[in-house]
Amino acid sequence: MKYDVVVIGAGPAGMSAAIRLRKNGSSVAVIDEQHAPGGQIWRGVERNSGPVAEALGTDYRKGAALVQAFRACGADYMPETQVWQIEEGWNLFLTSGGKARRIGARVVLLANGAQERPVPFPGWTLPGVMTVGAAQILLKSGGMLPQGDVWIAGAGPLPLLYAIQLLGLEGRIAGFLDTSRKPGIAALTKLSGAWRDIPGLLKGARWLRDLRKSGKMVRGFHDLHAVGDGRLQYLEWQSAGERRKVKADVLLVHEGVVPRIHETMALGCAHEWNELQNYFTPRLDGWGETSKAGLFVAGDAGGIGGWLAATLSGEIAGLGIAKHLDVSFDAEGERHRAGLDKRLASARALRPFLDALYPPPTASIADEVIVCRCEEVTAAQIRSVAKVSAPDPNAVKAATRCGMGPCQGRQCGYSVQALVAEAHGIPPRDVSFFNIRPPLKPVTLGEIATLGDLEDAS
Amino acid sequence: MHVDVIIIGAGVVGAALAYGMALKGKHVIVLDGADRDPRAARANFGLVWVQGKGSDAPAYSALTRQSSDLWPGFRHELSKIAADRIDYERPGGLVYCLSETEYAHRAAINERTHNQGAQADTEMIERGALEHMLPAVGLGPDVVGASYCKLDGHVNPLQLLAALHRAVLVLGGRIEFRSPVKAISPVSGGFRVIGPHGELQAPRVVVAAGLATPALTEPLGLAMPMKSERGQILVTERIAPILPFPGSGLRQSADGTVMIGATNEKIADTSVTAASATKLAQRATRIIPALGSARLVRQWAGLRVLPLDKTPIYAESTDYPGLFAAACHSGVTLAAVHAAVIAPAMGGSHLPEDLAAFSNGRFNVQKCA
Amino acid sequence: MFKSVHEKPGKASDMTVLVNGVEIGAWNGETVASVLLRAPGAGRGSTVSRTPRLPYCQMGVCFECLVIVDGNASMQGCLVPVAPGMRIESQHGPREISK
Numbered sequence: 007m008k009y010d011v012v013v014i015g016a017g018p019a020g021m022s023a024a025i026r027l028r029k030n031g032s033s034v035a036v037i038d039e040q041h042a043p044g045g046q047i048w049r050g051v052e053r054n055s056g057p058v059a060e061a062l063g064t065d066y067r068k069g070a071a072l073v074q075a076f077r078a079c080g081a082d083y084m085p086e087t088q089v090w091q092i093e094e095g096w097n098l099f100l101t102s103g104g105k106a107r108r109i110g111a112r113v114v115l116l117a118n119g120a121q122e123r124p125v126p127f128p129g130w131t132l133p134g135v136m137t138v139g140a141a142q143i144l145l146k147s148g149g150m151l152p153q154g155d156v157w158i159a160g161a162g163p164l165p166l167l168y169a170i171q172l173l174g175l176e177g178r179i180a181g182f183l184d185t186s187r188k189p190g191i192a193a194l195t196k197l198s199g200a201w202r203d204i205p206g207l208l209k210g211a212r213w214l215r216d217l218r219k220s221g222k223m224v225r226g227f228h229d230l231h232a233v234g235d236g237r238l239q240y241l242e243w244q245s246a247g248e249r250r251k252v253k254a255d256v257l258l259v260h261e262g263v264v265p266r267i268h269e270t271m272a273l274g275c276a277h278e279w280n281e282l283q284n285y286f287t288p289r290l291d292g293w294g295e296t297s298k299a300g301l302f303v304a305g306d307a308g309g310i311g312g313w314l315a316a317t318l319s320g321e322i323a324g325l326g327i328a329k330h331l332d333v334s335f336d337a338e339g340e341r342h343r344a345g346l347d348k349r350l351a352s353a354r355a356l357r358p359f360l361d362a363l364y365p366p367p368t369a370s371i372a373d374e375v376i377v378c379r380c381e382e383v384t385a386a387q388i389r390s391v392a393k394v395s396a397p398d399p400n401a402v403k404a405a406t407r408c409g410m411g412p413c414q415g416r417q418c419g420y421s422v423q424a425l426v427a428e429a430h431g432i433p434p435r436d437v438s439f440f441n442i443r444p445p446l447k448p449v450t451l452g453e454i455a456t457l458g459d460l461e462d463a464s
Numbered sequence: 465m466h467v468d469v470i471i472i473g474a475g476v477v478g479a480a481l482a483y484g485m486a487l488k489g490k491h492v493i494v495l496d497g498a499d500r501d502p503r504a505a506r507a508n509f510g511l512v513w514v515q516g517k518g519s520d521a522p523a524y525s526a527l528t529r530q531s532s533d534l535w536p537g538f539r540h541e542l543s544k545i546a547a548d549r550i551d552y553e554r555p556g557g558l559v560y561c562l563s564e565t566e567y568a569h570r571a572a573i574n575e576r577t578h579n580q581g582a583q584a585d586t587e588m589i590e591r592g593a594l595e596h597m598l599p600a601v602g603l604g605p606d607v608v609g610a611s612y613c614k615l616d617g618h619v620n621p622l623q624l625l626a627a628l629h630r631a632v633l634v635l636g637g638r639i640e641f642r643s644p645v646k647a648i649s650p651v652s653g654g655f656r657v658i659g660p661h662g663e664l665q666a667p668r669v670v671v672a673a674g675l676a677t678p679a680l681t682e683p684l685g686l687a688m689p690m691k692s693e694r695g696q697i698l699v700t701e702r703i704a705p706i707l708p709f710p711g712s713g714l715r716q717s718a719d720g721t722v723m724i725g726a727t728n729e730k731i732a733d734t735s736v737t738a739a740s741a742t743k744l745a746q747r748a749t750r751i752i753p754a755l756g757s758a759r760l761v762r763q764w765a766g767l768r769v770l771p772l773d774k775t776p777i778y779a780e781s782t783d784y785p786g787l788f789a790a791a792c793h794s795g796v797t798l799a800a801v802h803a804a805v806i807a808p809a810m811g812g813s814h815l816p817e818d819l820a821a822f823s824n825g826r827f828n829v830q831k832c833a
Numbered sequence: 834m835f836k837s838v839h840e841k842p843g844k845a846s847d848m849t850v851l852v853n854g855v856e857i858g859a860w861n862g863e864t865v866a867s868v869l870l871r872a873p874g875a876g877r878g879s880t881v882s883r884t885p886r887l888p889y890c891q892m893g894v895c896f897e898c899l900v901i902v903d904g905n906a907s908m909q910g911c912l913v914p915v916a917p918g919m920r921i922e923s924q925h926g927p928r929e930i931s932k
Contacts, residue, residue, distance in 0.1 A: 148863030382881040
């Protein structure tokens with residue numbers, strides 16, 4: 007089966023692009039790991055109603071209309087499907103229901119979003135410690151609320167948003183460990199842009215006020231430890247010269263989000279380093295096309311911008327792809343008439359402010375901390391190798407197995423990069439990323455074997 | 465600092481030579497290439513393998529056996545000096561035969577090796593006996609038997625490489641990373657080596673830069689006739705032990721991962737293909753069907769460093785004594801002999817007469833145009 | 834550790850699933866990884882040191898929710914929606930391959 011366009015990811019960007027491309031009559035397949043469309047932001051939006059939908063807020067409920075339009079757009083929607091290999095040309099190798107198959111495409115659009123930035127600290131592998139995003143997904147997917155002494159530690163808009171959602175459902179938060187630094191000059195210089203999105207600012211202020219009223223807020227602490235025998239039981243931290251210890255059953259952590267880059271890295275696309283947020287983004291042209299012709303990226307996978315920016319970048323990528331498929335298509339005109347650039351600028355207005363307000367954590371990872379969760383490699387082991395090898399995460403990977411487990415470096419990649427940079431006294435941007443290898447998701451040998459004889463591309 | 469030998473290439477060949485020289489008290493500097501150079505040392509399968517090697521080249525066969533016998537001691541000493549773990553085992557190895565034709569072909573190779581006077585250390589094993597050797601798994605219906613050589617073993621090649629690097633440093637050597645060499649020029653009393661590290665000078669230079677070797681040695685008239693071949697390898701998630709013997713193309717590491725390899729392709733890049741993954745997965749599941757439920761975690765490709773006749777080359781320039789080059793396909797298997805035999809020769813004297821079979825003179829092209 | 838807002842005294846869950854042989858209620862829309870956070874002792878034993886782990890990210894990138902679902906090992910529990918009668922079993926250490 008060969009499509010004009012295969013879109014990976016049925017979140018805001020992927021759905022918007024698919025709808026746009028279907029309007030042009032292109033044949034479109036949309037592949038998604040989840041069982042329903044909406045991405046992480048609108049997970050369960052078709053099913054959630056009543057108090058849960060109410061607590062999740064208006065931005066969440068707005069997703070229902072786009073999901074409905076997507077369902078009706080005529081794209082071949084493939085839920086619960088993983089892409090495990092992409093070959094230029096383009097061939098996509100999929101698995102779903104325990105069976106592998108291949109589909110072809112003239113153009114591929116990666117709209118696979120973001121993941122939370124993993125920040126290793128002592129005890130982060132203990133059961134009971136998870137990300138804020140994870141807890142929010144649990145809320146969206148089964149109405150799950152954390153029980154017992156629930157602590158949040160982190161920075162950025164998501165912890166605040168989640169806390170408000172939780173409180174709206176009469177969930178309880180024992181305390182909030184705010185890891186954000188005081189907004190410095192850098193943040194204030196970005197304010198002029200931020201003012202253009204006043205509702206966003208007001209919402210941020212409301213979150214904070216509500217939160218202060220609702221519970222404990224801890225600031226200016228360091229050396230957080232999650233402690234327990236087989237599961238989280240206590241949190242410890244250093245504050246004002248003394249060691250604090252509290253009972254905890256659940257700790258939710260969050261230090262911002264980073265684009266998903268495994269696909270573009272595996273395909274050898276050019277990437278750029280985001281100095282403000284310490285992550286790589288694929289280098290994109292004005293339509294979202296990567297350095298590989300026919301491979302596009304839209305939404306957070308191309309740089310964190312939030313759901314509204316994602317829908318608009320999805321539409322722009324849709325137009326760019328339409329032009330790629332048919333050079334006579336007036337993509338520029340459509341783009342102008344729909345006011346996409348203006349709307350995108352407005353959707354992104356608050357982003358420089360947020361990026362400056364919540365810089366990624368730079369604290370050194372303690373030696374005893376497990377950095378690679380899969381292969382259980384500690385910061386000390388990584389440092390020991392990094393000191394005597396090239397400033398290359400792949401040298402560390404080869405010597406320690408760090409990044410060789412099933413997550414394929416999705417959890418440890420940036421931490422290893424930072425540790426290598428630290429060991430060599432160079433900035434992280436001068437250290438590359440892991441060499442990303444297929445499969446993009448672990449697939450069984452049996453599935454691969456049953457693909458039948460494929461013609462070698464060579 | 466006074467430098468005795470500059471070794472160009474910090475792969476498993478260059479590092480083993482550097483280690484062997486440092487053991488003899490030589491001051492060595494090893495120059496490593498760029499981050500994304502093709503690195504056979506990080507891509508290989510990890511067999512310390514005797515059977516079938518040099519079946520048509522008696523000297524290669526003998527060198528392989530010598531290295532295989534040196535390996536346990538080599539590993540012990542290296543592991544101690546580097547204070548690093550090196551997973552290595554020598555339980556003997558299998559070449560699975562999936563048809564009567566394959567079985568007959570293997571038997572003929574063994575016969576040929578025996579006729580060269582080597583010990584009768586390889587035997588053909590019928591399916592029933594093979595089943596007893598692999599009690600934890602069931603064999604696929606196509607498996608006719610295997611060839612078994614008691615000398616064969618396997619090692620974690622990445623641990624080997626890391627340990628060699630560490631040992632070189634422990635023994636007072638230096639390794640300069642991200643230092644791809646541009647040129648070697650003869651100067652009075654030795655050679656000058658030019659690269660991003662600046663200029664280094666030493667009386668001896670050993671080029672062990674894999675496929676980049678000819679480009680460095682041929683301007684000085686030292687021909688190293690080579691070709692490359694792409695090999696793709698699959699590795700699974702960690703699995704509880706099922707394979708007590710390493711096999712050609714199928715082995716379980718000490719970590720539990722199952723490695724499946726490798727393709728032979730006349731392609732000079734290190735990209736991977738789903739078509740090759742399919743072929744490799746098909747063969748592995750034909751041998752052991754239960755592997756069908758194992759998850760593939762990584763697929764990669766490396767470029768084999770192949771002297772034209774597949775036999776190692778250890779050469780010294782006749783025009784510029786002191787300039788050496790080493791290239792071989794089996795840097796892991798030969799690591800022990802490289803450290804114990806080749807390194808002392810290249811580091812302090814000349815290549816002994818009994819290694820003449822490995823000189824580049826055999827190609828009769830010492831002076832290239 | 835977690836509880837559904839839909840769970841009320843006297844109200845039946847949407848379905849039941851089996852976790853390590855023990856029946857537990859589950860709710861429409863939740864995934865296997867969500868159930869793991871409610872079922873006592875349902876965690877994974879890590880592959881190397883066999884220390885207890887529970888799902889961390891719920892979005893397919895941490896692989897802490899690897900689990901046996903209806904006999905298929907190393908499934909990402911966060912990508913599998915629950916279904917009535919589903920058999921969920923924990924993995925401890927390197928996974929086993931049956932003969």
